[in-house]
Amino acid sequence: MPADSGPVHVTALTLRPATRADLPAVLALLADEARVVDPATLVVDQVYEQAFAAIDVDPRNEILVLVEGVDDQGDGGRVVGCLQVTYIPGLGKGGAERALIEAVRVRADRRGGGLGQILMERTIERARTRGCALVQLTSNKRREDAHRFYGRLGFARSHDGFKLAL
Amino acid sequence: MPADSGPVHVTALTLRPATRADLPAVLALLADEARVVDPATLVVDQVYEQAFAAIDVDPRNEILVLVEGVDDQGDGGRVVGCLQVTYIPGLGKGGAERALIEAVRVRADRRGGGLGQILMERTIERARTRGCALVQLTSNKRREDAHRFYGRLGFARSHDGFKLAL
Numbered sequence: 001m002p003a004d005s006g007p008v009h010v011t012a013l014t015l016r017p018a019t020r021a022d023l024p025a026v027l028a029l030l031a032d033e034a035r036v037v038d039p040a041t042l043v044v045d046q047v048y049e050q051a052f053a054a055i056d057v058d059p060r061n062e063i064l065v066l067v068e069g070v071d072d073q074g075d076g077g078r079v080v081g082c083l084q085v086t087y088i089p090g091l092g093k094g095g096a097e098r099a100l101i102e103a104v105r106v107r108a109d110r111r112g113g114g115l116g117q118i119l120m121e122r123t124i125e126r127a128r129t130r131g132c133a134l135v136q137l138t139s140n141k142r143r144e145d146a147h148r149f150y151g152r153l154g155f156a157r158s159h160d161g162f163k164l165a166l
Numbered sequence: 167m168p169a170d171s172g173p174v175h176v177t178a179l180t181l182r183p184a185t186r187a188d189l190p191a192v193l194a195l196l197a198d199e200a201r202v203v204d205p206a207t208l209v210v211d212q213v214y215e216q217a218f219a220a221i222d223v224d225p226r227n228e229i230l231v232l233v234e235g236v237d238d239q240g241d242g243g244r245v246v247g248c249l250q251v252t253y254i255p256g257l258g259k260g261g262a263e264r265a266l267i268e269a270v271r272v273r274a275d276r277r278g279g280g281l282g283q284i285l286m287e288r289t290i291e292r293a294r295t296r297g298c299a300l301v302q303l304t305s306n307k308r309r310e311d312a313h314r315f316y317g318r319l320g321f322a323r324s325h326d327g328f329k330l331a332l
Contacts, residue, residue, distance in 0.1 A: 058226065100266065138325035158328075162316045
């Protein structure tokens with residue numbers, strides 16, 4: 001679209017906290033490993049309703065969605081990426097929060113086009129604006145492609161991540 | 167002390183949430199890398215007062231202290247270890263929380279005696295009782311001794327940990 005084509009129907013990417021209406025799209029992204037899951041095919045179990053509500057009311061947790069196609073006609077757009085951020089208060093770093101990112105997802109049919117970078121960069125900027133001293137995340141050791149991606153974003157691969165299932 | 171010596175002055179280890187009165191001892195442990203820092207020498211900056219208060223009122227964050235020498239005479243005991251736990255709500259794992267552990271410390275003059283193991287085991291049990299599905303943490307790649315310690319506790323070193331200072 002030419003830059004001078006006027007304001008209508010300008011496709012945009014918006015990063016914003018998820019609302020309850022986004023929950024099927026978010027769960028579809030979480031379920032979508034290799035191919036797109038249609039949110040319309042999902043039944044939202046009550047346990048996920050409750051988990052979403054718990055995140056939604058917590059001032060130190062949020063699910064952010066990257067929405068494509070929001071335009072000035074009021075089109076609601078389509079969720080093409082998501083992640084969860086937990087803002088952790090602490091006694092180090094002058095009492096500043098750190099931002100922990102979990103569950104980064106980009107729609108299977110939209111990977112490789114830079115959406116992940118936009119999702120991460122805007123999330124990092126949001127954490128910076130909030131006053132966080134650090135952004136941290138872990139990534140499975142098998143995900144070498146993801147590790148290069150986080151390296152390009154400026155992250156240092158300085159730690160090992162340990163998990164214990166209960 | 168003989169096991170039949172009666173109930174008085176039995177030295178014990180207690181894991182409990184830190185109170186404001188523990189803050190100097192906790193800050194001393196955080197400052198103590200190679201040698202013991204005397205809590206009495208610390209001036210508690212207002213920024214740490216505020217950070218502690220933020221953690222204290224947050225139902226999903228707590229600083230736990232391992233206290234030695236609590237006895238039935240009401241002796242307040244001495245803080246020999248601490249860590250911070252963040253309970254993270256999420257949309258995975260059936261909506262269960264995961265427990266993130268940060269800032270694990272044992273007093274420099276008490277390391278190697280099993281206190282770290284007790285600190286971690288009781289924290290894991292606390293997370294299990296709360297209903298968490300997972301306990302997770304990261305450890306600097308240079309800390310091979312710590313990695314063996316977490317391995318013995320049952321943790322899988324499955325992830326790489328990435329940090330970005332803001």
